Amino acid sequence: MEIQIENRSQVATTDARDVALTCLEAGVDAGHPRRVIHDALSLEGDTLRVADATYDCSAYDEVVVLGGGNAAAHVAAALEDVLGDRIDRGVVVTDDPTELEAVTVSEGDHPVPSERGVAGTRRLLEAADTAGERTLVLAAITGGGSALMAAPADGISLADLQATTDALLESGADIHEINAVRKHCSALKGGQLARRLAPATVVAVVLSDVVDNDLSVIASGPVAPDESTFDDALAVVDRYDIDVPETVADRLERGRAGAISETPGPDDPVFDRVSNHIVADGMTVLEAAAEVATEQGYDPLLLSSRVRGEAREAATTHVAIGEEMLATGTPISPPAVLVSGGETTVTVSGDGCGGPNQEFVTSAALSLEAGLTVAAVDTDGIDGASDAAGGIVDAETVDTDKRARAALAANDVTPYLAERNALIKTGPTGTNLNDLRVVVVEHSAH
Numbered sequence: 001m002e003i004q005i006e007n008r009s010q011v012a013t014t015d016a017r018d019v020a021l022t023c024l025e026a027g028v029d030a031g032h033p034r035r036v037i038h039d040a041l042s043l044e045g046d047t048l049r050v051a052d053a054t055y056d057c058s059a060y061d062e063v064v065v066l067g068g069g070n071a072a073a074h075v076a077a078a079l080e081d082v083l084g085d086r087i088d089r090g091v092v093v094t095d096d097p098t099e100l101e102a103v104t105v106s107e108g109d110h111p112v113p114s115e116r117g118v119a120g121t122r123r124l125l126e127a128a129d130t131a132g133e134r135t136l137v138l139a140a141i142t143g144g145g146s147a148l149m150a151a152p153a154d155g156i157s158l159a160d161l162q163a164t165t166d167a168l169l170e171s172g173a174d175i176h177e178i179n180a181v182r183k184h185c186s187a188l189k190g191g192q193l194a195r196r197l198a199p200a201t202v203v204a205v206v207l208s209d210v211v212d213n214d215l216s217v218i219a220s221g222p223v224a225p226d227e228s229t230f231d232d233a234l235a236v237v238d239r240y241d242i243d244v245p246e247t248v249a250d251r252l253e254r255g256r257a258g259a260i261s262e263t264p265g266p267d268d269p270v271f272d273r274v275s276n277h278i279v280a281d282g283m284t285v286l287e288a289a290a291e292v293a294t295e296q297g298y299d300p301l302l303l304s305s306r307v308r309g310e311a312r313e314a315a316t317t318h319v320a321i322g323e324e325m326l327a328t329g330t331p332i333s334p335p336a337v338l339v340s341g342g343e344t345t346v347t348v349s350g351d352g353c354g355g356p357n358q359e360f361v362t363s364a365a366l367s368l369e370a371g372l373t374v375a376a377v378d379t380d381g382i383d384g385a386s387d388a389a390g391g392i393v394d395a396e397t398v399d400t401d402k403r404a405r406a407a408l409a410a411n412d413v414t415p416y417l418a419e420r421n422a423l424i425k426t427g428p429t430g431t432n433l434n435d436l437r438v439v440v441v442e443h444s445a446h
């Protein structure tokens with residue numbers, strides 16, 4: 001197992017907590033690029049297989065790896081494992097570096113873009129500009145890529161991009177909406193990297209952290225066709241009343257008026273030699289967690305990989321399903337583990353420290369009865385604006401409702417959970433496949 005919960009010995013204080021943590025570790029581990037890429041890719045002679053497609057490496061003068069995202073360096077490492085010295089060069093921008101042979105790792109920052117991310121992305125674009133017709137580009141695309149591959153469009157400063165990102169992340173907009181805006185403020189997102197790479201052959205190896213696996217949304221789809229428009233981006237800004245800097249508002253308005261070219265759509269010939277392959281998604285993680293639950297003697301209920309909405313509200317629904325299992329054995333009888341994925345959001349109104357998974361467990365803890373244990377993590381190991389991956393709670397966690405409610409009201413649940421030994425810490429995990437939640441249901445009351 002490559003992923004381990006760093007503070008496991010402090011947190012695994014009951015059998016149910018131990019089961020929950022084992023499921024989380026197994027789920028995240030199953031989504032590590034080294035595992036999923038070895039399953040999806042192989043090289044036999046000159047033939048590279050990627051899922052059901054094959055590519056003849058002998059048709060190219062060079063193989064280049066380009067990309068970005070939380071897990072991009074680990075994807076590149078797995079590609080180097082599979083292709084060895086066939087990889088000639090490359091650049092990936094990430095906040096979870098690992099040592100590579102031929103590919104340069106540039107560090108950037110997430111969730112808000114930074115100067116070093118911009119510098120790394122510049123290197124990536126320079127490498128892209130030297131690709132030609134006989135270049136095979138393997139694009140390593142993972143969640144987190146939108147912030148890490150920061151290429152502000154003409155006229156937009158990094159500070160303006162940072163302010164726009166902050167406002168979008170706190171607005172409650174979902175990732176499709178957030179990325180519609182980001183794509184229209186960027187020189188690379190929304191298929192624009194593909195435009196720059198044409199006529200090279202581009203094979204994207206994608207880890208999806210987006211609920212419907214929409215390729216144009218994962219990392220803002222740098223090599224995927226984009227159907228969103230400047231008009232859509234402006235509609236998001238209006239819908240959530242987002243206070244964007246003047247340069248951003250001006251660009252979106254000029255784009256809507258037709259003064260700036262749209263991101264390339266599905267019929268654009270820049271995609272003639274581009275294929276995108278999703279090699280892992282939220283389901284990869286959930287299935288592994290469910291399998292380990294079975295091994296531990298618990299019946300798994302794989303609820304959904306698509307849970308979204310406000311984290312604290314989704315928690316109430318998960319608790320209700322757990323209560324039903326306890327009380328009536330519906331839909332399955334305990335001992336059981338409910339597993340879910342997807343990506344919940346937090347509409348931020350306070351200025352505290354926390355994240356969706358920590359708000360999820362804090363909200364759940366408010367109404368937990370004995371027999372239920374709830375744990376949730378972001379599979380990339382970083383939940384929202386905190387250094388924790390998530391949290392774990394049971395009926396003992398909340399002493400007075402008032403403090404838990406105050407922490408939620410201030411969006412300041414990290415210190416609240418830390419005081420109760422209820423934070424889960426992993427550090428960066430090398431992957432990013434959305435959230436993973438488990439509800440362990442121990443005894444049956446019926």
Ligand SMILES: O=C(O)C(=O)CO
Pocket residue numbers: 142143144145146147175179209210217218219220
């Ligand atoms: O756009 C991003 O960077 C995301 O994390 C979603 O893929």
